[in-house]
Amino acid sequence: MTAPQRVSARSRIAGIWYFWVALGTVGMFAVVPFAHAAQRLRRRSAWVWVGVYGVVDIALFAMTSLFKDLEDKAPLGFIMITVAVTACFQLRTLRREVYGLPPGPGEPAPAPIDPAVAQVLAARRRREEARALADQDPLMARELGIGRPDLGLAYDDGGLVDLGSAPADTIARVLGLTGPEADRVVAAQGRFAGVDEMLVLVDLPIGAWDRIRDRGVVVRA
Incomplete structure (x- = not known):
């Protein structure tokens, strides 16, 4: 018991x-x-x-x-x-x-969260934390490799990709873009300061915008 x-x-x-x-x-x-x-x-x-x-x-x-x-x-x-x-x-x-308080007397305990759902929510929280860190301390974000899975560093940012510095193949893989679409993002690097600004500058399918906003980040130089 x-x-x-x-x-x-x-x-x-x-x-x-x-x-x-x-x-x-x-x-x-x-x-x-x-x-x-x-x-x-x-x-x-x-x-x-x-x-x-x-x-x-x-x-x-x-x-x-x-x-x-x-x-x-x-x-x-x-x-x-x-x-x-x-x-x-x-x-x-x-x-x-x-x-994060326990249920009160007579109240049923919350149903257990499906492990797959918990994993997605945990990754989402890590992305939010990594974005906040990149905004507050860009230098540390670069040292940790936030948004740069191609560098193979240990910090877990929840699956972000830095639209301002990552290579085309990494951007394509993380965001599910085609090679030419990722090339257009790379060609515009240095001309945008945020994800939404990039979406205005670069011709990308609207259907990909939600994933780009979810996984994309721009770490300031």
């Missing part, structure tokens, strides 16, 4: 601000913690809640103006409290996912 997971006091308060915002503003800024969770989780369903509570918050602000001159504000107060409490209930799971 598996021993229950012990949760530290620090873990218990991680992300508690989600509830403070929802309750402290009586639901009027409930969209804020949902937006934070969506940005961290990068999941479409989380962004749906951002849209829902964005509309709800706009409606609350509009209703506040409408009820301003009325003596009986009880209906508005009831609606705002309902929104705040509902938001807190829905934020429980999101908070645990964002801050």
Whole structure:
């Protein structure tokens, strides 16, 4: 039998601000913690809640103006409290996912992630980290070989390719481009400072743009 997971006091308060915002503003800024969770989780369903509570918050602000001159504000107060409490209930799971907390009492543990999915997500996180490093410290990025799998260095960047310095065969292999398409990218090296700028300069199939944005990086000289 598996021993229950012990949760530290620090873990218990991680992300508690989600509830403070929802309750402290009586639901009027409930969209804020949902937006934070969506940005961290990068999941479409989380962004749906951002849209829902964005509309709800706009409606609350509009209703506040409408009820301003009325003596009986009880209906508005009831609606705002309902929104705040509902938001807190829905934020429980999101908070645990964002801050890596175990499920609460009576809540089912999350289903195990398929190893193939976990591998893709891990590579995506490594690409994001490598991009951030390349943006903050280009010199270190070059020493680590970010975006240069052809150099055979040890750093794992999640499968990036440096559009500004990698050879054509490497660009073609990582991005799934043809030889002539990769040659056009190499011919434009030095004339663009970012992936989107490269897409404007170089004639490449639109169908390849998503993969180029996902795997491409431009490490500044």
